[in-house]
Amino acid sequence: MADSVQKAVFFDVDDTLYDHLSPLRSALQEAVGLADDMPYEDIYYRFRYYSDLLSEEKNLSAVPEKEALADMRRRRFMLALAEFGIFLNEKEAEAAQTAYVNRQFQIQPFHGAMELMETLTHSGIKVGLITNGPAKHQQKKLKALQVHRYIPEDMIFVSGGVGYAKPDVRLFEHVNAITKTSPEHSYYIGDSWRNDVVGAIKAGWTVLWYNHRNAEAESDHRPHFIVHNYEEIKDSLLSIAGLQKV
Template sequence: MGEIGKDTKGIFFDVDDTLYDHLQPLSQALKKVLGADEDFPYEAVYHRFRYYSDLLSARHGGVNAGGAEQDLQDMRVKRAMLALADFGIEVTKAEAERIQGEYLQGQFQITPFPEAVRLIREIQAAGHVAGLITNGPAEHQWAKIKALGMDQVVPPSHIYVSGAVGYDKPDPRLFAHVNERTKTEPSSSFYIGDSWRNDVVGALAAGWTSIWFNHRQVEPETDHRPHYFAASYRELASILLP
């Protein structure tokens, strides 16, 4: 790889619920297993689902590493039970396993937000480094990246999956690894993601510019302060390519 110019930005995106609508496969799973109707609080449940996913992953550590498949499955089942319990919905372990199975299957029937592909191409055309950083087992996340067609948009050398690297967001070592491999600097690196714990806190700890993609309009979880807030790709474009 050639030298990165001093004015070149490193702009990296989260994958789940940043490049595509991550709510859709969960909604379909809840409809199929629980018979949830149109009045069900899908988006609120999704937020708690992601909250517990991030929390349990952080508590466990290494859940996305190779050989941790049973721990990962246990975490996935527990997050569904905890998220639904917050809304007074008690499900059995077997039901939670069914929800997870349907949710997992639906994750590969996805398409990216059209604006996401457009913005990434504009970033590349402006001479900046564009890439992806995502938590999860390597094989699973790469399957989603390929289902989205993002491997045809972003060079594989600029795609980083925590299960392959060995560190999970929000660990700043993951971001440092990306800087080292892409020859970018933290001071000129941007990270865009929807997860408060993983994306906002992680980027700030790494010394990156943090952009919270809060398109679901949820509340901050701590007193950390991202550098920018964006609720749409139009807003992201105005921040990244002024």
């Protein structure tokens, strides 16, 4: 590193470390019978919108109640698909959710993600994860991605285990306190405008918006960098975190 200041890079998980759309597409084709030519990326955006909105309304990403969480998961399918003229009842939405959960643990990291974590670690950068969701559920995804080969357990923060959920600034403050890092030397990479960009900016972190789906900004907040793949993420971190090219 160029100086003795401890820098830290944290990643989001869903649709940042792996393709979150893939298990959703497979679940909708399996459980609902949607055709191959449906606008899955548009459906995904609305699915994520309702998932985040309903979770925030009831604080489900922090410490969710079992039935409230189950209801949110059904409703996000029903509300998202209704916008595309597909109307599910609760039983059908539950079947879609079951198929979706089963597919979520059959995932692979984006190309370059794990290699970047390894490069950062070898360069003396602290590397960690911050993700919303129930602790056990998210840990199963992390196990499928084999992230523990690259990131120690004490650098992984799941909202369901912490008690705060993105975009709550207290989650980022908690991470800084536990990892003995500072906001001005903390970098966050995530795809969600609402959770990742807004939350990390408010916490005073440097934000790399991983906009690999070419989404539109949802507010006047300004991420420090907009990146579309892991090569761009690596190049941006090389320029702002003082890393040397390898």
